[in-house]
Amino acid sequence: MATEGPARRRIQVAEHPRLLKLKEIFNSKFGSIPKFYVRAPGRVNIIEQDMLIAVEPVKTHTLQLANTNPLYPDFSTSANNIQIDRTNPLWHNYFLCGFKGIQEHFGLSNLTGMNCLVDGNIPPSSGLSSSSALVCCAGLVTLTVLGMNLSKVELAEICAKSERYIGTEGGGMDQSISFLAEEGTAKLIEFSPLRATDVKLPSGAVFVIANSCVEMNKAATSHFNVRVMECRLAAKLLAKYKSLQWDKVLRLEEVQTELGISLEEMLLVTEDALHSEPYSPEEICKCLGISLEELRTQILSPNTQDVLIFKLYQRAKHVYSEAARVLQFKKICEEAPDNIVQLLGELMNQSHKSCRDMYECSCPELDQLVDICRKFGAPGSRLTGAGWGGCTVSIVPADKLPSFLANVQEAYYQRSNRSLAPEKQSLFVTKPGGGALVFLEA
Ligand code: ADP
Ligand code: MG
Secondary structure, eight states: OTTOOOEEEEEOGGGOHHHHHHHHHHHHHHSSOOSEEEEEEOOSSSOOOEEEEEEEEESSSEEEEEESSTTSOOEEEETTOOOOOSSSOOHHHHHHHHHHHHHHHTTOSSOOEEEEEEEEOSOTTSSSOHHHHHHHHHHHHHHHHHTOOOOHHHHHHHHHHHHGGGTOOOOSHHHHHHHHOBTTBEEEEETTTTEEEEEOOOTTEEEEEEEOOOOOOTTTSSHHHHHHHHHHHHHHHHHHHTTSOGGGOOSHHHHHHHHTOOHHHHHHHHHHHOOSSOBOHHHHHHHHTOOHHHIIIIISOGGGTTOOOBOHHHHHHHHHHHHHHHHHHHHHHHHOOTTHHHHHHHHHHHHHHHHHHTSOOOOHHHHHHHHHHHHTTOSEEEEOSSOSSSEEEEEEEGGGHHHHHHHHIIIIIITTTOOOOGGGOOEEEEOOOOOOEEEEEO
């Protein structure tokens, strides 16, 4: 239901090793015990790994953050003066995004303090959205401390918006699935209005995540935001070409909705309206009938001011064709033909090709890993998440799983001396898990 909030579950902490460990570390850190716990999952669109936070509201106005992983140092700040540092996106800034998002939503200026201990097992900067899991978890922590209620959809929208305080112009997919996920079913996420539809995955196959071990922090690099800007510019040029009011248009999907045509038709419009040679800022200005000054001040973001070439045709082609593949994937799942695994795999392969050649968000290691996965029995394999490193997801027939895992392990990880520490969870089967929720000790 659209109005439903995240679940609250009473549990015996002693029966859950990870929560028990968190409770003990919390106690040695803050000298007290947590009042409640919140978990929020990452994504592959299929989820298991999560972010877990133990929380104790306190009377002072101090927010104290600690992490079970010594790589992430303690942090403390006044709850009334939240500063998010975009120039150096240290871990606590992601927590502050969720915290600030909820605070602002309710128009609160005076927040109560809290002690929080964070424990995450999502491989970071690997396309499984550890960042959004942390933002969403912090948002739900803050909501719970305030004693307020919001629906999962509202929470997803607030957290999608507030993660942008870190400087990444993300959509809202990661935050949506973190709240709206349900155990046992994949979800198709659609926007305006935000909604999630069940997609039944084939029973004879599993999805395997493999980490390329190339990390890419999305807030510390500009690739991601350059792609967002290229899509925005492509949307404006397409809107102008079709005589729509282009200045308000921000997303490619809006052009399609405005025109009321299918994705396939939108791909034809893209062929007519855009050329495959890269656009210079000057040419974009000419197409839109604006000055360079207007382009810089009214359209380009701070970190895309100096970009000299924009590949508008390629980015638009990728986005519309990828959206079409998502719908085809759902349709194939519904029809469940005999060769379903083969067909879904083929779509995933097309998707990787488009990411690599048209969106240019792959990297040599990802391309190599995808090839290895296909060679050892995956009918389909692709990068997942933002790209430029991180993980692949492969569809593997269930009976081929043991040999697939052994062979990929050998071919990608052992042969190249890449670190395969168990905590990196570099190669694992994933199933659709549940969304964010609150645990209270029984
Ligand atoms: P992802 O693809 O995982 O979302 P991002 O580059 O967007 O990658 O975000 C990664 C950042 O999220 C890390 O650099 C770190 O600041 C934060 N992060 C991830 N996992 C944790 C964790 N367990 N504890 C604290 N911060 C984390
Ligand atoms: Mg992220």
